[in-house]
Amino acid sequence: MAPTALFDKSFLQSLSLDESVLFGNFFNSIICPIFYTETLADLEKSVRARRTPEEEVGVIADKVPEMHVAPNLYHGPLGIQNLLGTSVPMDGRMIASGKTVSVDGHLGVIHRPPPEAEAFRRWQDREFLEVERRVARRRREDLRAIDLSAVAAGMRAFGINPQNCASLQQAKQIADWLIAGESADLIKLAAVILNADRKTERVALDLWKASGRRSFAAYAPYAAHIVAVEVFFQIALGANLIGTARASNRTDIAYLFYLPFCNIFLSTDRLHQKCAPLFMRDDQSFVWGQELKADLQRLVTHYSALPEAESDEGVLVFASTPPRNDDECVVGKLWDRHVRQPWRRKPESISPEMLEWLEPALREITERFALAPEVDRSQIMGDLSNAGMIETSARIRPKKGSFWQGPKRLADHEHA
Numbered sequence: 001m002a003p004t005a006l007f008d009k010s011f012l013q014s015l016s017l018d019e020s021v022l023f024g025n026f027f028n029s030i031i032c033p034i035f036y037t038e039t040l041a042d043l044e045k046s047v048r049a050r051r052t053p054e055e056e057v058g059v060i061a062d063k064v065p066e067m068h069v070a071p072n073l074y075h076g077p078l079g080i081q082n083l084l085g086t087s088v089p090m091d092g093r094m095i096a097s098g099k100t101v102s103v104d105g106h107l108g109v110i111h112r113p114p115p116e117a118e119a120f121r122r123w124q125d126r127e128f129l130e131v132e133r134r135v136a137r138r139r140r141e142d143l144r145a146i147d148l149s150a151v152a153a154g155m156r157a158f159g160i161n162p163q164n165c166a167s168l169q170q171a172k173q174i175a176d177w178l179i180a181g182e183s184a185d186l187i188k189l190a191a192v193i194l195n196a197d198r199k200t201e202r203v204a205l206d207l208w209k210a211s212g213r214r215s216f217a218a219y220a221p222y223a224a225h226i227v228a229v230e231v232f233f234q235i236a237l238g239a240n241l242i243g244t245a246r247a248s249n250r251t252d253i254a255y256l257f258y259l260p261f262c263n264i265f266l267s268t269d270r271l272h273q274k275c276a277p278l279f280m281r282d283d284q285s286f287v288w289g290q291e292l293k294a295d296l297q298r299l300v301t302h303y304s305a306l307p308e309a310e311s312d313e314g315v316l317v318f319a320s321t322p323p324r325n326d327d328e329c330v331v332g333k334l335w336d337r338h339v340r341q342p343w344r345r346k347p348e349s350i351s352p353e354m355l356e357w358l359e360p361a362l363r364e365i366t367e368r369f370a371l372a373p374e375v376d377r378s379q380i381m382g383d384l385s386n387a388g389m390i391e392t393s394a395r396i397r398p399k400k401g402s403f404w405q406g407p408k409r410l411a412d413h414e415h416a
Helices: 009-014 017-026 033-044 053-063 075-083 115-124 130-145 148-157 168-179 184-193 198-210 221-238 248-261 270-279 289-304 330-338 352-371 408-414
Strands: 004-007 028-031 069-071 099-103 106-111 264-267 285-288 387-392
Touching (some): 009 033, 009 264, 017 053, 033 053, 033 130, 033 248, 075 248, 168 221, 168 270, 184 198, 184 221, 248 264, 264 289, 285 289, 289 330
Parallel strands (some): 004 028, 106 387
């Protein structure tokens, strides 16, 4: 029911722990692979507020949403699969890994936490493996090795300069014009950007020719989106529209590869503020992180004043929706735009008799899907809406910050 939200590290860092609890409750959060890369890189750099790198990464890990969250697949393999003819939904649905199963003709997806999610769990406990430290060091070195000035000079050699490309909008128009072409060179360019091998490139070219040599954007829309972002970035560098002094701009722009999989993109990064809206659909929202943070801060004050009996039910119960009668609530306005159901109308309560029947029925369905044989994932890659069930497992701490995430009585029962 909740909107799907993509966020960057700058937004999550800006939140207090209590604000992060409410954020995780009100949105279906996409954990972007670039977010892992940025956070891991913090292990190998100096940090603010006299924290050690381990402490800084631990603080970030503490704020990662635990409810309604899934890691999105890495854009590279997704783009390659799209080049090879696999459809990739680009309508606000996250694309997560998982086992595809079938029960009585109904498809289901059982997600399991990827290694990165397991790493965040360790980081919450301030446990860091040596292999992660080595990876962090290598990724920091890779970031420093990127010479954005050389990229900009290369684009200027192709004739891109501030005189013929005076705005980011113009840079986007040039990129769109490029991917609208019907040349085999675009398939080859995509293969280079996606780091595909020569065999994959040849197969993609054959499939493109067999499709009637359609425009690149029509043949492989998601791969074309990745190429458009990359070309746009390089054009903007050549035209001095994006600075070359910050090597991190290369990492920041990569978040835009994941825009097709969200309803909302949240960031406090100025590069994202300027560039992301150019690549977003009309039914998407870019939200400046500080605006949502202020609203979450207000909601923390609101929910902190609840009676103990009500707050002990947990945010999943007392904050199942944003406040229904608050027309100024930013979270509520985002729900108004991106949630299809009329959520402001209070739903009818479920009778005790219905609950008594529902719990064992759901348990039976879940167990049947869990034990079902795996089927070919390609059957649902093109349309996840056909899945009869999507199951995700996650570790949710009973209490996070000042709030119980689930009912306090359940935690008390576990420790009884």
